[in-house]
Amino acid sequence: MSTAPDPAAPPRRRRGRRSGGEDTRAGLLEAARSEFAERGYEGATVRRIAERAGVDPAMVNHWFGTKDNLFVAAMEIEVNPATVRAEVLAGDPQDIGARVVRTFLTVWDTAGDGGAMAALLRSVTGHEFAARMLREFVTRVILRPVTERVSPDRRAERGALVASQLIGMGLMRYVVRMEPLASASRDELVATVGPTVQRYLTGNLGSTNPEV
């Protein structure tokens, strides 16, 4: 979705025609997009993606490591899910809201000038495929592992609330560029938005009160 350089791409050794390895990698990415589109994130298999690309499944391991990483490369989301989970889950659960916000900002602040976030959101708003992929992937790979570790109850709800605040912050900071949020420091946003994420993950969500 993004046109930014892909950090998972091997260094280019020469200009001009792609090497055979790069052809294999590009073929796998295309096959992965088709497979994920047809079967969703859960239903897609590495074996079938390799079959569609006409290569050995070991090539997926060689070029991408895991199905998660292949998905991320296919979607051109420039994050490593395992690193994100590790950073967020390390440390005191009472500070996890701050760490979630800081990690999100660190990933996206370095992902170019907002073009990557705009491309991601454009894709999500334009294609049911991308919306479904984001929903499944973010839920399974980021939100669920975190809420299973720290949230006392209502985990799916808490995860979706966290996602709503983070994606909204990203949209305002990188795409709409609403000030002073666009140029706020990470520390400022950790201070203002961190408590929101903390409450969504571990706090009192409140009960419904139709009187208000």
Next chain:
Amino acid sequence: MSTAPDPAAPPRRRRGRRSGGEDTRAGLLEAARSEFAERGYEGATVRRIAERAGVDPAMVNHWFGTKDNLFVAAMEIEVNPATVRAEVLAGDPQDIGARVVRTFLTVWDTAGDGGAMAALLRSVTGHEFAARMLREFVTRVILRPVTERVSPDRRAERGALVASQLIGMGLMRYVVRMEPLASASRDELVATVGPTVQRYLTGNLGSTNPEV
């Protein structure tokens, strides 16, 4: 931006060719989009929009009432800013977070099946014009009047934080359709997201703490 029916449109009296009045209205909308694109929301004037459309400025008043309403119609945002402000500002400032969330959901829950929100976000992520318009319009017409009434300090920051949570909630509920947020009742979202908006508007925003 949206393909949903425009509530400000006059009822169609017949099929086929548009009436002269509908031509005037359509011409004003097109002129308004050009004028807003060139000069921004603040710089655009009703007089110049009428000139561009080749009609009397009184036609703007006749068809749209105010510059705000003309802008909303040109952007195909299906809200009445004055109604939104009145609903939000009526009542106890200590419940304003709940009212903001409820009003937002009432407007968007009735704006079709999420198509309007997707169209809005697609436009915002695809066009600097739409991003700038949304930024200026939402800030001036919705956020600033509210924060000026209820927020003790850091008003621009508080307004942008509120916008970030609302737009993120809208994206998750109507476009990405992440459950259980997508099918949560308004009461549930008022209970979970209302306190976030309340804190952003009137609460303690916290100070930066680079240690976390």
